[in-house]
Amino acid sequence: MLDINDIRIIRQIRAGNTRAFSLLVERHKGLVFNLAMRMLQNREEAEEIAQDVFVKIFKSLDSFKGDAKFQTWVYRIAYNSCLDKLKKIKHNRNTISIDENNIHRIADLDERLENMEKEDRLDTVAACLQELPGEEHALLMMYYYENKSLDEIASIVKLKSNHIKVKLFRLRKKMEILLNKKIEEQVMS
Numbered sequence: 001m002l003d004i005n006d007i008r009i010i011r012q013i014r015a016g017n018t019r020a021f022s023l024l025v026e027r028h029k030g031l032v033f034n035l036a037m038r039m040l041q042n043r044e045e046a047e048e049i050a051q052d053v054f055v056k057i058f059k060s061l062d063s064f065k066g067d068a069k070f071q072t073w074v075y076r077i078a079y080n081s082c083l084d085k086l087k088k089i090k091h092n093r094n095t096i097s098i099d100e101n102n103i104h105r106i107a108d109l110d111e112r113l114e115n116m117e118k119e120d121r122l123d124t125v126a127a128c129l130q131e132l133p134g135e136e137h138a139l140l141m142m143y144y145y146e147n148k149s150l151d152e153i154a155s156i157v158k159l160k161s162n163h164i165k166v167k168l169f170r171l172r173k174k175m176e177i178l179l180n181k182k183i184e185e186q187v188m189s
Contacts, residue, residue, distance in 0.1 A: 006070040013061060021061075025054050028071065032078045038141050039082040039134035049085055053078045068155055076156045079138060086134045128178035136171055143168055 006027070012020035032053050036046035056077055064073055129137055142148040142156070143164075150161040157164070 003070060007066075010061065010064065010070070021058055024057070028074045029054075031071065031075060035075065035078050035138065036082055039079075039138045040085060041130065041134070045085060049078070049081050053081050056081065072152060072155055076158070079156050082138070083135060124179065124182050125175075128175055128182055131178055132171070132174070136167075136174070139164070139167055140171055140175070 006024070009020050009023045009027075013024070029050065033046055033050045036049040036053075037043065040046050040049065053074070057074060060077075064070065129140060132140070139153065139157070142153050143150075148156075150164050153164050154161045159167075
């Protein structure tokens with residue numbers, strides 16, 4: 001399942017050509033940085049994590065067995081590094097209980113979203129995504145924006161696919177609540 005170029009580069013590194021590692025960094029730096037930015041929402045922290053991730057990858061490259069795509073392995077290391085960073089800095093974000101009573105139904109939400117200009121809708125959804133903690137934000141981004149399958153996400157976050165499915169269901173409910181609040185705020189102002 002490995003990309004042929006990744007296989008070639010990994011073989012070169014394992015054979016002693018440590019300079020070839022820069023090719024792996026070049027190939028995967030965008031993926032790592034973008035994930036870190038989405039989860040940490042801070043450029044300096046994302047850059048720091050990206051560097052740390054590639055140091056970890058270099059040090060543990062021999063442990064890569066090739067059971068999954070190299071890109072998935074890299075993503076998993078980056079994801080876990082971001083989670084560790086989030087735990088350390090303890091971002092204080094507003095959290096919303098999934099059990100919170102919501103008087104608006106999904107149909108009402110859809111109707112109000114349709115009435116908004118497309119750009120306003122995208123801005124509203126993006127603002128709601130920013131309110132989610134890093135792990136939740138990353139899960140939604142992987143599934144909806146990066147079109148990763150449940151199995152790919154499960155492999156990255158080391159959970160079962162069914163658990164990911166449940167988390168995504170709960171996150172959709174949470175997003176519904178956030179969207180309703182944002183739309184009400186916009187209507188009231």
